[in-house]
Amino acid sequence: MSERLIVLTGPSGVGKGTLLTCLRRRHKDLYVSVSSTTRTPRAGEVEGRDYYFVSPEEFERLIEAGALLEWAQYVGQYYGTPRAPVEARLAEGKPVVLEIEVQGAYQIKNNFPAAMLVFIAPPSFEVLAQRLRDRSTDDSAAIERRLTRAREELESAREFDYRVVNEDLETAVQQIEQIIFREEPLDSTDR
Ligand code: 5GP
Numbered sequence: 001m002s003e004r005l006i007v008l009t010g011p012s013g014v015g016k017g018t019l020l021t022c023l024r025r026r027h028k029d030l031y032v033s034v035s036s037t038t039r040t041p042r043a044g045e046v047e048g049r050d051y052y053f054v055s056p057e058e059f060e061r062l063i064e065a066g067a068l069l070e071w072a073q074y075v076g077q078y079y080g081t082p083r084a085p086v087e088a089r090l091a092e093g094k095p096v097v098l099e100i101e102v103q104g105a106y107q108i109k110n111n112f113p114a115a116m117l118v119f120i121a122p123p124s125f126e127v128l129a130q131r132l133r134d135r136s137t138d139d140s141a142a143i144e145r146r147l148t149r150a151r152e153e154l155e156s157a158r159e160f161d162y163r164v165v166n167e168d169l170e171t172a173v174q175q176i177e178q179i180i181f182r183e184e185p186l187d188s189t190d191r
Contacts, residue, residue: 004095005086005112006180009105010120010157011150012074013132015166016099019120022173023097023180031089032097036062039077042137052082070100070107075145079104095180102153105160118179119160123167125151 008016024030036052038059047053054062059078062068069087071080081098089096098108108115122128128150132143157163162179166172 004093005090005108005115006095006097007105007108007115007117008097008099008120008176009102009117009153009160010166011122011128011153012101012146013128013135013150014120014122015131015169015172016120018169019166019172019176020097020099022169023176026173026177027095027181030095030097031085032099033081033086035079035081035100036068037077037079039079069098069111070104072101072103072107074101074103075142075149101149102156116162116179117160118162118164118176119157120172121154121157121163121165123165125154 008020010016020032024032034048034050034052036054036059038054038056039051041047041051041053045051056078059071059080062080062082063071067083068080069083071078073079079101081100081104086096086098098104100108105117105119109117122131129147132138132146132150138146164172164175164179
């Protein structure tokens with residue numbers, strides 16, 4: 001059986017977090033990885049639940065120690081997936097979901113060819129821009145940097161295994177469920 005490693009990727013503001021919250025509610029056995037980051041916590045974010053908030057020095061130490069499964073710099077901050085908890089769940093045969101940006105998704109694909117990569121796309125760039133501005137969790141300079149990065153990320157959508165447009169939340173969740181939970185294809189020896 002292929003490893004059940006599922007990667008949700010796509011630009012900031014596309015709704016990856018909301019989709020994950022819905023998936024989690026419906027599938028209690030899904031393990032969603034908690035990333036480490038050097039960015040400062042937003043109001044309401046909780047250490048160990050939303051992220052592990054670390055200093056740049058600590059993050060670089062994690063890189064050096066090989067403690068991250070993947071990592072990337074995103075608009076001036078580090079983000080990475082702690083290796084040990086993910087490997088432990090996969091070893092138990094449990095499904096693991098990573099919610100990460102595009103560079104990290106490529107690293108996972110290189111290291112885990114059996115991983116399922118799902119690119120979440122907005123209905124249009126304008127909708128994405130509006131969502132990011134409405135979210136008002138970042139200042140306007142940070143929003144513009146995220147939008148610049150989003151344009152680049154949208155260019156790479158076609159390189160991913162699956163693409164889901166997050167226009168209607170329920171439809172998008174169902175599409176992701178179909179991707180994640182569809183029957184394993186028979187391998188050639190079973191035919
Ligand atoms: P935010 O600052 O909005 O929480 O996250 C910014 C971007 O970093 C989002 O696209 C999010 O998916 C991504 N991200 C979060 N955790 C990780 C991680 O561990 N690795 C990578 N490569 N990206 C991450």
